[in-house]
Amino acid sequence: MTSSTHRITHQREIILQRLQSVTSHPTADELYVMIKQHLPRISIATVYRNLEWLVDHGYAQKIEVGGRQKRFDGTTRPHYHIRCLGCGRVDDVALPLFENLHSPVENHTGYVVTKHHIEFTGYCPQCKQSRQKS
Amino acid sequence: MTSSTHRITHQREIILQRLQSVTSHPTADELYVMIKQHLPRISIATVYRNLEWLVDHGYAQKIEVGGRQKRFDGTTRPHYHIRCLGCGRVDDVALPLFENLHSPVENHTGYVVTKHHIEFTGYCPQCKQSRQKS
DNA sequence: ATAAGTGCAAACGATTTGCGACCGC
DNA sequence: GCGGTCGCAAATCGTTTGCACTTAT
Numbered sequence: 001m002t003s004s005t006h007r008i009t010h011q012r013e014i015i016l017q018r019l020q021s022v023t024s025h026p027t028a029d030e031l032y033v034m035i036k037q038h039l040p041r042i043s044i045a046t047v048y049r050n051l052e053w054l055v056d057h058g059y060a061q062k063i064e065v066g067g068r069q070k071r072f073d074g075t076t077r078p079h080y081h082i083r084c085l086g087c088g089r090v091d092d093v094a095l096p097l098f099e100n101l102h103s104p105v106e107n108h109t110g111y112v113v114t115k116h117h118i119e120f121t122g123y124c125p126q127c128k129q130s131r132q133k134s
Numbered sequence: 135m136t137s138s139t140h141r142i143t144h145q146r147e148i149i150l151q152r153l154q155s156v157t158s159h160p161t162a163d164e165l166y167v168m169i170k171q172h173l174p175r176i177s178i179a180t181v182y183r184n185l186e187w188l189v190d191h192g193y194a195q196k197i198e199v200g201g202r203q204k205r206f207d208g209t210t211r212p213h214y215h216i217r218c219l220g221c222g223r224v225d226d227v228a229l230p231l232f233e234n235l236h237s238p239v240e241n242h243t244g245y246v247v248t249k250h251h252i253e254f255t256g257y258c259p260q261c262k263q264s265r266q267k268s
Numbered sequence: 269a270t271a272a273g274t275g276c277a278a279a280c281g282a283t284t285t286g287c288g289a290c291c292g293c
Numbered sequence: 294g295c296g297g298t299c300g301c302a303a304a305t306c307g308t309t310t311g312c313a314c315t316t317a318t
Binding site for chain 1: 218225248250253256
């Protein structure tokens with residue numbers, strides 16, 4: 001933990017700070033436009049590389065849900081998500097974690113289980129009204 | 135349900151049949167190679183188009199899990215999955231469904247919830263031994 | 269000096285699309 | 294003949310990579 005040279009670079013700091021400033025779960029390119037306002041010359045490659053780095057070093061998490069793009073979350077505490085099938089937005093779901101599922105699953109699958117994730121899908125408050133029996 | 139012209143074409147039939155012939159959860163290109171043995175001139179575009187069609191018409195499901203490629207499932211009964219972080223394979227998890235989660239989630243998120251999915255991740259029997267404290 | 273990090277542009281892998289040919293009614 | 298479907302190739306989208314240049318120590 002206490003080695004290496006540059007560790008938290010300026011770019012990394014801004015990226016994490018922008019990620020933590022929102023409660024949404026932005027995609028890399030959504031973050032890219034947010035970050036550009038603070039670092040106009042940053043490249044999308046740096047955003048991807050540093051998001052990966054932040055995840056690997058326990059500063060953020062990548063949430064692997066459906067939809068084409070990956071999304072990122074500035075908190076590392078595990079929690080569940082709900083994704084809108086209309087607009088793609090992702091919100092947190094405040095449900096207690098089901099920790100106790102892992103061992104029964106290990107028993108019948110033979111896997112070692114490291115994590116689980118629950119993704120709900122549906123329509124967000126905005127999208128649900130703009131589709132009253134279209 | 136009873137309209138249109140061609141409905142189940144030969145290609146669609148073979149694709150669904152191949153998909154249903156396996157208990158794994160193949161990606162589009164894994165299916166493509168399986169299907170080519172029966173329809174050597176089929177194109178990958180047809181596979182994608184028809185998988186989409188089969189899903190939309192209730193013959194199959196797309197399982198939106200992590201990893202880069204989408205996977206398909208020849209059964210439409212909802213169930214949970216576990217994905218191996220080593221080799222990427224996906225297996226079924228025989229856990230009863232948590233149907234009762236939807237209304238509490240609707241209440242606190244304001245979404246209309248249509249589905250949910252649980253994805254476990256870990257290491258499959260094969261991969262877990264080939265990584266004894268590497 | 270040197271190892272890590274950056275920006276840019278090109279490469280990549282998965283999926284989608286435009287289009288002319290084709291098939292079954 | 295007509296609408297739906299097909300195969301092919303090209304296009305697109307999200308993400309990753311190679312490389313030459315910069316930066317902090």
